[in-house]
Amino acid sequence: MNILNEATISFVSNSGNEAFARASAVAFLLSADPTVNDISDIKTALSEAVTNAIIHGYKNAKGKIYINLKLFEDRKLVIKVRDKGCGIADIKKAMEPLFTTGGEEQAGIGFAVMQSFSDSLKVKSEINKGTTVTIVKKLCCKDDVKNMTVKRQ
Amino acid sequence: MITVEMNDDTMVVRLAGDIDHHTAGEIRRYIDERAQIMKPLVLKMDFAAVPFMDSSGIGLILGRIRLLKLWNGKVVLMNISESVSRMAKMAGVFNFATVENKAENTGRGNYKNEYIK
Numbered sequence: 156m157n158i159l160n161e162a163t164i165s166f167v168s169n170s171g172n173e174a175f176a177r178a179s180a181v182a183f184l185l186s187a188d189p190t191v192n193d194i195s196d197i198k199t200a201l202s203e204a205v206t207n208a209i210i211h212g213y214k215n216a217k218g219k220i221y222i223n224l225k226l227f228e229d230r231k232l233v234i235k236v237r238d239k240g241c242g243i244a245d246i247k248k249a250m251e252p253l254f255t256t257g258g259e260e261q262a263g264i265g266f267a268v269m270q271s272f273s274d275s276l277k278v279k280s281e282i283n284k285g286t287t288v289t290i291v292k293k294l295c296c297k298d299d300v301k302n303m304t305v306k307r308q
Numbered sequence: 309m310i311t312v313e314m315n316d317d318t319m320v321v322r323l324a325g326d327i328d329h330h331t332a333g334e335i336r337r338y339i340d341e342r343a344q345i346m347k348p349l350v351l352k353m354d355f356a357a358v359p360f361m362d363s364s365g366i367g368l369i370l371g372r373i374r375l376l377k378l379w380n381g382k383v384v385l386m387n388i389s390e391s392v393s394r395m396a397k398m399a400g401v402f403n404f405a406t407v408e409n410k411a412e413n414t415g416r417g418n419y420k421n422e423y424i425k
Contacts, residue, residue, distance in 0.1 A: 170330035206364065
């Protein structure tokens with residue numbers, strides 16, 4: 156499948172950049188004329204991934220976060236969020252809902268949300284090398300939405 | 309900008325803007341500073357003016373449920389979106405907090421009626 160568009164951004168792991176990451180992804184997506192629901196889901200999944208990189212990957216210390224966005228001809232969107240932080244010792248454990256090492260103010264559902272708000276999620280991690288999270292979501296076509304509405308009427 | 313209103317034993321916190329890991333800390337401090345003094349029996353968190361929220365907001369809700377529990381208070385969530393509701397379900401929030409989603413409650417000033425019994 157041919158790539159329609161691609162962008163890579165990198166930024167320092169300041170928590171203020173969580174909003175920057177979301178806004179950048181939305182700006183990238185706009186050319187594909189996405190639905191409001193798709194924008195919302197992608198922003199949420201991406202925000203979880205970037206937050207994980209900041210809190211867990213870099214443990215709130217300074218490091219760089221890289222986001223690669225690829226949009227394919229079939230409207231499949233692939234987002235890779237990479238950090239060069241501490242890595243995840245037990246990915247299976249980390250992905251369990253309600254498991255968190257982040258303390259009382261963390262809900263522990265970051266990975267569950269990423270899974271639920273996307274079509275597929277892949278996590279690759281190496282101790283002291285970093286973590287790459289790959290989020291895949293097929294964007295809904297505006298035509299699909301129109302057809303759905305017509306059917307409902 | 310967050311606003312807080314106290315009516316009898318009910319504290320209404322109207323949240324505004326995106327809630328993520330970056331903004332959740334400040335919101336938490338803002339609410340806790342006031343709640344710990346006033347110890348409301350009901351804390352209503354209104355999300356009508358929150359365009360985006362990730363699971364940091366769920367952590368914020370769970371933390372406030374835990375705080376209110378200290379004096380047997382309850383948390384009520386108002387005007388939550390479908391995606392917030394999905395995340396809240398995953399974390400089991402609805403076992404501890406009730407929801408009030410009223411379409412007419414999206415504007416300011418409509419809340420007063422609720423306190424006239």
